[in-house]
Every structure is written in C-alpha cells, then in structure tokens.
Amino acid sequence: MDNYKRQFIDRASLEATRANHVFPTMAACEAALESSFGTSKLAIEDFNLFGMKQHYHPIYGTHILPTREWVGISKDTKDGKQDGWVTINASWVKYPSYTECFIDRMNTLRRLSSSYPHYKAALEATDPIVYVKEVSATWSTDPKRAEKVISIYKDYLKM
Numbered sequence: 001m002d003n004y005k006r007q008f009i010d011r012a013s014l015e016a017t018r019a020n021h022v023f024p025t026m027a028a029c030e031a032a033l034e035s036s037f038g039t040s041k042l043a044i045e046d047f048n049l050f051g052m053k054q055h056y057h058p059i060y061g062t063h064i065l066p067t068r069e070w071v072g073i074s075k076d077t078k079d080g081k082q083d084g085w086v087t088i089n090a091s092w093v094k095y096p097s098y099t100e101c102f103i104d105r106m107n108t109l110r111r112l113s114s115s116y117p118h119y120k121a122a123l124e125a126t127d128p129i130v131y132v133k134e135v136s137a138t139w140s141t142d143p144k145r146a147e148k149v150i151s152i153y154k155d156y157l158k159m
Contacts, residue, residue, distance in 0.1 A: 001155045008037045009156050012049065012098065019102030026128035027102060029153040030135075033145070041065065047095040050105050054091035059104070063094045069141045109135065128153065 012028035021027045031049035035042065042048040046063050054062045067090045095101040113120040122134035129150060136146035 001152075001158070005032065005037045006156065008032060009152075012038070012102075015098040016102045018099050019106060021102055021106055022123060022125075023128040023131045025156070026132050026149070026153055027105070029156060030132065030149050031101075032152050033149050042092055045094075046092060047098050047101050048093055049098060049101050052093040052101070052104060052108070054093050055108075060093050060095050060100065063092045064089055065092055066090070071141075 009025070009028045009032055012031045013025045016024035016027040016031075031043075032038075034040075034051050035049045038044070038049070042051065042063070042065065048063075051067070066087050068085045068087050071084055071086055093101075093104065095104065109119045109123055113123055116138045118134045118137040118139075122131045125131035125134060132149050132153070133146045136149065139145070142148070
C-alpha cells in the first residue's frame, strides 16, 4: 500500500472515530474502496465516501451523477452480451465533510437495521471482518465487495 492510500485510511479512520463508527478502521477501508481512496468525483466534490444515494427526506444537498449498478443478470443485446452492469443517473448525497458522511452512514445502518437483517448483524458484530461481510451483503451492488474491503484492511494493517 502506497503512502497516499495509507494517509487516506488514517484520515478516514479518524473521521469515522469522530462519528462513533463501530469499526472505524474497517469503515475507512470501506470508504477507500467506495471512493477510490478519496479520488472519486463524489469524494472530492461532495465528501461522499460510500456512494450514499440521496435519502427519501434529504438532510444534505444532492448531486446527480451516472453510476454503474450490478443487476446480476447477463443478457444478449444487439451488440453482444451484457455482463450484468448497467449505467443509470442517480441522486447522491452532498455532505459538508467526511465526518457528516460517516455519521449519516451509521444513522442509515441503524435506521434500516429493522428492515435489513444484515445491517442489524453488522451493527451487532464483535469483529470488523464479520461487520463488513454482513453490511456488504445488503449495502453494495458488487458481489465481491466484502472480500475487496477485507483485502484493503489486511494490507493496511501490514506495517
């Protein structure tokens, strides 16, 4: 892991700690994956580290950008086979800082934990690996999200 990536995780972990995240370092590694270590347009312009889409009742501003979503089905098209990814325009949350992003992330997991059993299990996890496996089961459209975050986490812990 290069110095820039390590510094990003250090900073994000500090912000996640300020937001009382249950596993701040793992949350920072999630943010690293979701925001390309803080270099995504959402992270740079909107402090949105998790690809948080706008809430039903917005608290913060909105930014509309295209995104790729995994639909999990391959289909034949006129130009060949589509691999299960589609591009759509989405409304994203525009945060004032990383801290508010982490606070909103935790509030979202708590608010939705009664509807999504994986969020409840993530919040009740006793270690960061279980946490990220559980939260990733519902959070992401990428079926390999948990293993990618765990790889970043393990690489970060190597000193």
